[in-house]
Amino acid sequence: MPRPKRGPRLGGSPTHQKHMLSNLAQELFWEERVTTTVTKAKMLRPYAEKLITKAKKAQDGPMRVHRIRQIQGYLGDREMTHKLVNEVAPRYLERNGGYTRIMKLGTRGGDNAKMAIIELV
Secondary structure, three states, X not given: OOOOOOOOOOOOOHHHHHHHHHHHXXXXXXXXXXXXXXXXXXXXXXXXXXXXXXXXXXXXXXXXXXXXXXXHHHHOOHHHHHHHHHHHHHHHOXXXXXXXXEEEEEEOOOOOOEEEEEEEO
C-alpha cells in the first residue's frame, strides 16, 4: 500500500493552514487588500471567493441563517461575518465570480520570497 500524499501545506498541519487562511480572509474583507506571499495569495483566492458566493446566497431565501452560520464557522468572527454579508457581498450581486485580483510585487528583502497583493475587485 503506498503512503498517502497530503498535498501542499502552508508550513504545518491542516488545522494550522485552515486558521491561516481564515485570518487572511478576515484581513482581506476588513482592509479589502492584503500584502502576502504569492503562494498564500493563490491559496486564499478560492477560499475567499467561495465565502463571498455563500454570502451572496445568504442575502435572501429560506437558507439565510444556515449560510450565515456556515460563513461564521469558516471565519470564526461574528463581526467579520456581519461585514461580509451586509457590506461586501451586496457589491457583487450582479457579478458571477472573479471577486479578487492578485498583483505580483517582486521579492521581499529579508528572505527573497515572492510577494503579491490580493484585493477585492
